[in-house]
Amino acid sequence: MTTLTDPPKESFRLGMLIYDTRYRSMTIQIIALIGFLLLLGWLFNNTAQNLQELGKEPSFRFLGEPAGYDINQRLLDYNSQSTHMRAAFIGLLNTLVVAVLGCITATILGVTIGVLRLSNNWVVSKIMTIYVETFRNVPVLLWIVFAMAVMIETLPAPRAFKGEDPTATMKLYDTVAVTNRGVYIPEPLFSRSLGDVHFLGTSSFRFDVSMDLVLLMAVFFAGLYVSIRIKKNANHVQETTGNRPRTWHLRLAVIAVPLIIVLAALGFHLGYPELKGFNFRGGIHMRNSLIALWLALSLYTAAFIAENVRAGIMAVSHGQTEAAAALGLRPNRTMSLVVLPQALRVIIPPLISQYLNLTKNSSLAIAVGYMDITGTLMGITLNQTGRELEAVMLTMMIYLAISLSISMVMNWYNERVKLEER
Amino acid sequence: MKKTVFFGALAVAGLAAGVAAAGTLDDVKARGKLNCGVTTGLVGFAAPDANGEWNGFDVSVCRAVAAAVLGDSAAVEFVPTTGKTRFTALASGEIDMLARNTTWTFSRDVDLKFTFVGVNYYDGQGFLVPKDLGVSSAKDLDGATICIQTGTTTELNLADYFRSNNISYEPVPIETNSEAQQQYLAGACDVFTTDASGLAATRATFENPGDHVLLPEIISKEPLGPLVRHGDNEWGDVVRWTLNALISAEEMGISSANIAELSAGTNNPEVNRILGTEGTLGEMLGLDAGWAKNAIAAGGNYGEIFAKNIGEDTPIGLARGLNAQWTNGGLIYSPPFR
Ligand SMILES: N[C@@H](CCC(=O)N[C@@H](CS)C(=O)NCC(=O)O)C(=O)O
Numbered sequence: 201m202t203t204l205t206d207p208p209k210e211s212f213r214l215g216m217l218i219y220d221t222r223y224r225s226m227t228i229q230i231i232a233l234i235g236f237l238l239l240l241g242w243l244f245n246n247t248a249q250n251l252q253e254l255g256k257e258p259s260f261r262f263l264g265e266p267a268g269y270d271i272n273q274r275l276l277d278y279n280s281q282s283t284h285m286r287a288a289f290i291g292l293l294n295t296l297v298v299a300v301l302g303c304i305t306a307t308i309l310g311v312t313i314g315v316l317r318l319s320n321n322w323v324v325s326k327i328m329t330i331y332v333e334t335f336r337n338v339p340v341l342l343w344i345v346f347a348m349a350v351m352i353e354t355l356p357a358p359r360a361f362k363g364e365d366p367t368a369t370m371k372l373y374d375t376v377a378v379t380n381r382g383v384y385i386p387e388p389l390f391s392r393s394l395g396d397v398h399f400l401g402t403s404s405f406r407f408d409v410s411m412d413l414v415l416l417m418a419v420f421f422a423g424l425y426v427s428i429r430i431k432k433n434a435n436h437v438q439e440t441t442g443n444r445p446r447t448w449h450l451r452l453a454v455i456a457v458p459l460i461i462v463l464a465a466l467g468f469h470l471g472y473p474e475l476k477g478f479n480f481r482g483g484i485h486m487r488n489s490l491i492a493l494w495l496a497l498s499l500y501t502a503a504f505i506a507e508n509v510r511a512g513i514m515a516v517s518h519g520q521t522e523a524a525a526a527l528g529l530r531p532n533r534t535m536s537l538v539v540l541p542q543a544l545r546v547i548i549p550p551l552i553s554q555y556l557n558l559t560k561n562s563s564l565a566i567a568v569g570y571m572d573i574t575g576t577l578m579g580i581t582l583n584q585t586g587r588e589l590e591a592v593m594l595t596m597m598i599y600l601a602i603s604l605s606i607s608m609v610m611n612w613y614n615e616r617v618k619l620e621e622r
Numbered sequence: 623m624k625k626t627v628f629f630g631a632l633a634v635a636g637l638a639a640g641v642a643a644a645g646t647l648d649d650v651k652a653r654g655k656l657n658c659g660v661t662t663g664l665v666g667f668a669a670p671d672a673n674g675e676w677n678g679f680d681v682s683v684c685r686a687v688a689a690a691v692l693g694d695s696a697a698v699e700f701v702p703t704t705g706k707t708r709f710t711a712l713a714s715g716e717i718d719m720l721a722r723n724t725t726w727t728f729s730r731d732v733d734l735k736f737t738f739v740g741v742n743y744y745d746g747q748g749f750l751v752p753k754d755l756g757v758s759s760a761k762d763l764d765g766a767t768i769c770i771q772t773g774t775t776t777e778l779n780l781a782d783y784f785r786s787n788n789i790s791y792e793p794v795p796i797e798t799n800s801e802a803q804q805q806y807l808a809g810a811c812d813v814f815t816t817d818a819s820g821l822a823a824t825r826a827t828f829e830n831p832g833d834h835v836l837l838p839e840i841i842s843k844e845p846l847g848p849l850v851r852h853g854d855n856e857w858g859d860v861v862r863w864t865l866n867a868l869i870s871a872e873e874m875g876i877s878s879a880n881i882a883e884l885s886a887g888t889n890n891p892e893v894n895r896i897l898g899t900e901g902t903l904g905e906m907l908g909l910d911a912g913w914a915k916n917a918i919a920a921g922g923n924y925g926e927i928f929a930k931n932i933g934e935d936t937p938i939g940l941a942r943g944l945n946a947q948w949t950n951g952g953l954i955y956s957p958p959f960r
């Protein structure tokens with residue numbers, strides 16, 4: 201006869217939390233979570249306590265007070281009576297300007313260098329290797345300061361353009377002035393301008409939109425649209441008859457002719473810089489700080505992008521190139537039609553990080569006195585108001601927002617160029 | 623249960639924070655070193671010499687405080703700060719006091735929560751221009767490019783001055799004095815503006831100081847002095863009365879030459895109180911009786927410090943002017959030691 205016994209019923213003991221593999225990972229996670237929360241709580245509490253002891257309760261009211269300082273590069277109206285919020289906004293725009301300019305230049309340079317580094321020409325590829333290795337192995341801050349120092353020390357001061365027998369002269373038929381305070385280039389002016397439209401009243405984020413610009417953009421995009429239609433049509437003709445009609449002059453004309461007519465109607469002309477008093481007046485003043493920062497960031501980031509591009513191209517199997525050659529494609533077209541489109545899939549994700557890096561590195565602007573968001577909100581505003589915590593937190597949030605927007609756009613683009621898998 | 627642990631921890635953290643904020647005087651004594659914030663380098667006020675030893679008018683205040691508290695004028699850790707980093711450094715406790723050409727203003731006192739313990743130099747903002755620019759007044763500077771140090775009263779005064787005179791300028795914001803000097807000498811800015819004393823000190827380091835002139839306009843009041851954090855009055859008192867001891871010493875005729883002799887006792891009760899042979903002033907401050915004697919012995923009295931670092935016999939060549947003793951028609955005045 202067999203006796204049936206129940207399997208021994210396990211009772212739960214505390215030790216099992218650690219020794220029993222079923223519970224162990226859970227236990228560790230909960231302990232880690234509690235530890236993390238404690239740390240966070242301690243940090244918050246300590247900060248709050250210390251601030252209170254100093255009598256400085258966190259408050260963002262300072263953003264509405266007059267800033268009191270001037271900013272040299274301002275894309276929108278600003279003076280020392282504007283609020284700290286406005287100063288921060290002007291700084292933010294300056295950050296975006298250098299980030300956008302930098303990303304564009306770095307991409308163009310980087311792609312070119314990356315492709316050239318794979319060139320069969322030994323000299324060219326070696327030169328590109330040297331470029332990449334020098335630029336990416338020296339901290340970008342040094343490049344920025346170096347570019348600024350070179351400009352300040354080697355270019356002539358506006359004073360040198362003065363007098364009977366000036367030691368410096370303007371370039372390009374007297375239209376461009378290259379000085380150690382920056383480069384002055386001609387600016388577009390409209391004698392029959394449509395004026396500006398003002399948005400957001402008197403708030404800190406108020407801005408104007410030039411109607412001339414809006415009109416020109418509208419005409420340009422309409423032209424572009426028609427031009428694309430013409431191309432589609434040409435494709436269609438090619439597919440049905442086998443002959444491709446010559447359309448490039450027509451396509452150019454539908455964009456250029458309306459633009460020229462509108463420009464003439466608006467009374468387009470150029471305003472040239474002119475030496476008056478201490479400085480050049482008129483024209484667009486690209487400050488030495490902007491140029492130094494833009495140049496250094498572009499050259500530095502281009503070295504990294506070049507490596508990404510090279511890696512992307514090498515990732516495309518050689519068979520593709522051989523197959524294209526077998527079909528009779530010339531090397532240039534093989535690169536642009538076969539290799540690069542496939543390489544893009546590999547290039548874009550690291551490219552996103554490079555754009556993010558460039559944008560974040562632009563916060564080194566303060567080294568050359570470029571008034572970006574770090575220079576305004578986290579620089580002078582923080583210093584004059586003593587609102588360290590608030591200013592730093594706001595600045596961090598702004599950089600986070602910029603970075604997330606860049607990743608979003610780039611991820612969307614990545615989706616688009618991804619290989620359609622069937 | 624998680625919640626209670628959480629709040630328990632908060633309470634503990636709160637206590638810890640409270641303990642950490644104990645008296646600065648005790649901290650300095652325990653550390654055996656005074657952390658003193660100074661400039662990144664402005665010859666005459668605070669700059670390291672060829673041997674890396676810090677010297678200057680502001681540095682002497684740090685040294686006097688170290689001598690008073692620790693009995694050793696060399697027990698100072700000098701922390702170079704820029705116009706921008708100085709207040710964060712002081713507020714965060716990285717430095718115990720700041721002696722860096724810093725102007726006493728309402729908002730720095732009331733809003734930024736710092737205690738200015740006194741004034742060691744009465745100054746005002748001036749403009750330095752190259753002679754060959756042919757400018758004779760600040761009102762002629764319309765459209766000029768001007769180098770300014772960021773995070774200073776200078777940039778605020780400048781904005782006000784140009785706005786009220788209805789003229790324009792192009793500001794070039796700069797972090798340190800040496801960068802400003804580089805840009806100014808290369809002609810990247812027409813004008814350099816800061817405290818007139820700072821301009822004189824900067825100009826003295828130029829190759830041809832004679833090629834540069836100070837414009838006649840002084841556009842602001844800049845009372846410069848040492849400062850400490852709000853909320854620690856005992857420490858504030860130590861720094862304040864050390865400075866006052868230096869000033870009173872000049873007034874009473876106590877100098878590094880005769881201090882040893884006078885410490886033996888004199889028939890001037892105030893001199894005796896300062897030098898610790900009478901009364902218990904040192905004890906009241908939490909220091910030993912020889913505190914002020916040590917402070918004065920460190921670098922001499924106020925007048926000696928002035929003459930040695932920035933006075934008329936130095937390349938900087940500043941006259942006492944407003945900074946003469948009140949007995950000589952100046953503003954330098956210490957409350958009585960009693
Ligand atoms: N007194 C003004 C200006 C102080 C200031 O920045 N002074 C300059 C020149 S007098 C300086 O000390 N520079 C030294 C450095 O760059 O570290 C203030 O407190 O805001």
